[in-house]
Amino acid sequence: MKGGGAVAAQSLREQLLALPGVAEAEVDGGDAAPAGVRIRLATDADAAAVGAEVQRVLAARGVRSRLGREEPPAAPAGPSAPDRAEDAAAAKPGAARALEWVSVEESAGALQVTVVDSGGRRVVRSATVVDEPGLVAAVIAAVGMLLEGAEPGVLSVEWATVADTRVVTVVLQGAGGRRGAGAGLVRASLGYALARAAWSALSD
Numbered sequence: 001m002k003g004g005g006a007v008a009a010q011s012l013r014e015q016l017l018a019l020p021g022v023a024e025a026e027v028d029g030g031d032a033a034p035a036g037v038r039i040r041l042a043t044d045a046d047a048a049a050v051g052a053e054v055q056r057v058l059a060a061r062g063v064r065s066r067l068g069r070e071e072p073p074a075a076p077a078g079p080s081a082p083d084r085a086e087d088a089a090a091a092k093p094g095a096a097r098a099l100e101w102v103s104v105e106e107s108a109g110a111l112q113v114t115v116v117d118s119g120g121r122r123v124v125r126s127a128t129v130v131d132e133p134g135l136v137a138a139v140i141a142a143v144g145m146l147l148e149g150a151e152p153g154v155l156s157v158e159w160a161t162v163a164d165t166r167v168v169t170v171v172l173q174g175a176g177g178r179r180g181a182g183a184g185l186v187r188a189s190l191g192y193a194l195a196r197a198a199w200s201a202l203s204d
């Protein structure tokens with residue numbers, strides 16, 4: 001590097017690339033207002049440790065952005081139903097283009113998550129336990145089906161609060177053993193932030 005003050009001038013991408021265990025890093029949008037963060041992990045990386053370090057870098061920057069885009073108005077959800085086979089069949093690797101919206105329907109004993117991409121494709125996943133881990137599992141599974149046609153492995157899910165805003169970072173293992181990390185900023189609901197983080201982690 002040339003000149004002084006190199007550390008202060010480091011971009012967010014450079015900071016992420018400097019973390020142990022990070023093989024590749026991409027930042028959607030500018031450093032001042034990134035729309036998303038995508039990370040590919042090195043083969044022997046400690047997923048939980050990388051997730052924690054990503055959180056630290058984001059927190060140090062004050063998360064002055066929209067790591068998870070503003071949640072769009074809730075789209076009308078279809079009738080409640082168990083996980084649908086046709087959704088899985090329609091979700092083919094590489095078919096999805098962008099995350100469009102997320103709907104979470106909750107009853108006394110179950111919750112149902114619907115994730116829709118910009119091409120109108122949707123996947124529904126259910127959880128029989130109404131709690132945060134159930135929501136996390138259902139959202140990540142649905143995003144995986146849309147992007148890759150298979151549910152990803154969950155290596156790490158980390159939560160942090162920065163400037164009164166909750167942030168979730170996930171580390172996932174997708175098709176072919178590829179591992180990636182993504183972050184989402186909670187604006188209105190956990191569901192959309194989780195989907196945004198998972199989408200970033202699994203996107204090429």
